[in-house]
Amino acid sequence: MAGVYIHIPYCRQACHYCNFHFSVSRRNLQDFLNALKAEIAMTADFFDKPLKTVYIGGGTPSLLSGGEINAIFEAICRHFSLDDACEVTIEANPDDLSREKLMILQQTPVNRLSIGIQSFHAKDLSYLNRIHSTDQAIDSLKNAQSAGFENITADLIYGIPTLDDDMWIDNLQRLVNMNISHISAYALTVEEKTALAHFIRRGKYQAVSEEQSARQFEIMMEFLESKGYLHYEISNFSLPGHMSLHNLLYWSAMPYLGLGPSAHSYKDGQRFWNISNTERYISSIGQGILPREGEVLSDTDKYNEYIMTSLRTMWGCDLQKVTANWGQERTQFLLREASKYISRGHVYHIDDRLIVSPAGRFLADGIASGLFIV
Numbered sequence: 001m002a003g004v005y006i007h008i009p010y011c012r013q014a015c016h017y018c019n020f021h022f023s024v025s026r027r028n029l030q031d032f033l034n035a036l037k038a039e040i041a042m043t044a045d046f047f048d049k050p051l052k053t054v055y056i057g058g059g060t061p062s063l064l065s066g067g068e069i070n071a072i073f074e075a076i077c078r079h080f081s082l083d084d085a086c087e088v089t090i091e092a093n094p095d096d097l098s099r100e101k102l103m104i105l106q107q108t109p110v111n112r113l114s115i116g117i118q119s120f121h122a123k124d125l126s127y128l129n130r131i132h133s134t135d136q137a138i139d140s141l142k143n144a145q146s147a148g149f150e151n152i153t154a155d156l157i158y159g160i161p162t163l164d165d166d167m168w169i170d171n172l173q174r175l176v177n178m179n180i181s182h183i184s185a186y187a188l189t190v191e192e193k194t195a196l197a198h199f200i201r202r203g204k205y206q207a208v209s210e211e212q213s214a215r216q217f218e219i220m221m222e223f224l225e226s227k228g229y230l231h232y233e234i235s236n237f238s239l240p241g242h243m244s245l246h247n248l249l250y251w252s253a254m255p256y257l258g259l260g261p262s263a264h265s266y267k268d269g270q271r272f273w274n275i276s277n278t279e280r281y282i283s284s285i286g287q288g289i290l291p292r293e294g295e296v297l298s299d300t301d302k303y304n305e306y307i308m309t310s311l312r313t314m315w316g317c318d319l320q321k322v323t324a325n326w327g328q329e330r331t332q333f334l335l336r337e338a339s340k341y342i343s344r345g346h347v348y349h350i351d352d353r354l355i356v357s358p359a360g361r362f363l364a365d366g367i368a369s370g371l372f373i374v
């Protein structure tokens with residue numbers, strides 16, 4: 001499997017919690033799009049197999065026009081080959097998804113929409129400083145389905161201080177009622193240097209509670225599983241047949257190419273990333289230089305990454321794979337270290353696999369780091 005991620009670094013408004021690379025000014029948008037097309041040409045030899053996934057994220061890629069999206073795809077198709085069943089996702093904010101815009105998106109290769117709902121409740125949308133309203137969140141999903149998009153994933157955030165448990169269940173229930181086939185849900189985290197961190201420090205906003213996040217994670221797990229969703233990764237749920245191929249690619253150490261400022265790539269044990277500065281990205285590409293930094297992953301890095309990503313998934317960590325890649329001694333070490341999590345009931349040891357139990361899922365990242373080689 002191979003895939004491409006394209007980062008569109010523009011948003012209409014800054015959400016209070018966001019620490020992604022973006023700008024609310026679009027003054028260099030055309031220069032950026034030209035640089036992006038040039039970067040696509042410069043990286044044409046990255047893959048020796050057809051792309052299974054293309055993911056346009058950001059930022060807010062849905063603010064691009066249909067012509068701009070098609071121009072990006074023309075460049076992609078000119079320089080890479082695409083599998084016939086290529087999953088092509090675009091991230092979209094609800095306020096961009098009018099009926100007209102969705103008809104335009106239907107004329108592009110996009111076949112999967114990732115819609116940033118976050119919450120259906122006005123209080124939460126205001127706390128997060130989302131630009132859209134409750135009605136726009138509902139309409140975007142309905143309009144997308146009426147326009148013929150069957151493959152839709154919705155993003156939600158839990159642990160928002162304004163979101164009580166009933167409101168959280170209501171958010172989940174609405175997506176279930178609309179038969180949304182994939183849901184990604186993230187705990188609200190307060191990243192340094194965000195407006196949210198500043199407001200909480202100043203006492204203007206209520207702080208985020210770990211206990212609330214843990215409780216709402218449990219509620220979600222139970223609720224969505226009872227509605228037939230598969231909890232296939234800590235933050236991801238899907239109806240049968242609707243897992244995200246692009247996500248699977250990230251979690252299985254397959255090669256992916258990141259295009260645009262701040263985008264990350266991975267291939268053959270090397271990771272690299274473009275600078276998180278759109279002006280410098282444009283100028284470097286203009287001089288024919290890929291604006292990248294990178295690192296070669298050590299054997300230990302690869303092991304730690306495998307532990308981290310595999311334990312977040314429902315398939316867990318394959319002990320035969322650990323033995324094949326890192327030797328029998330490493331497997332013995334892993335089992336010794338995992339024994340305390342197994343005895344607490346947070347990890348199951350089943351058929352040569354370590355799988356995080358439902359009781360351990362909220363703690364999965366901490367469990368994984370407890371099993372790292374340091």
Ligand code: SF4
Binds near residue numbers: 010022
């Ligand atoms: S729309 Fe997305 S990328 Fe833009 S500020 Fe909000 S969370 Fe960040």
